[in-house]
């Protein structure tokens with residue numbers, strides 16, 4: 001489903017309301033309301049303050 005684009009790994013920028021946003025600038029989890037810039041599917045933000053070394057977006061599936 002998501003292997004048709006090159007950005008299948010973790011990424012730190014996503015689209016929110018048509019703008020590129022950094023993972024640290026949005027709400028945690030699916031509440032970030034962001035989509036993947038490559039495939040426009042919903043993404044989940046992982047920006048838990050307790051896990052600062054692993055902030056990223058992943059596809060919601």
Ligand SMILES: [Zn+2]
Pocket residue numbers: 002005007036037038039040041059
């Ligand atoms: Zn994608």
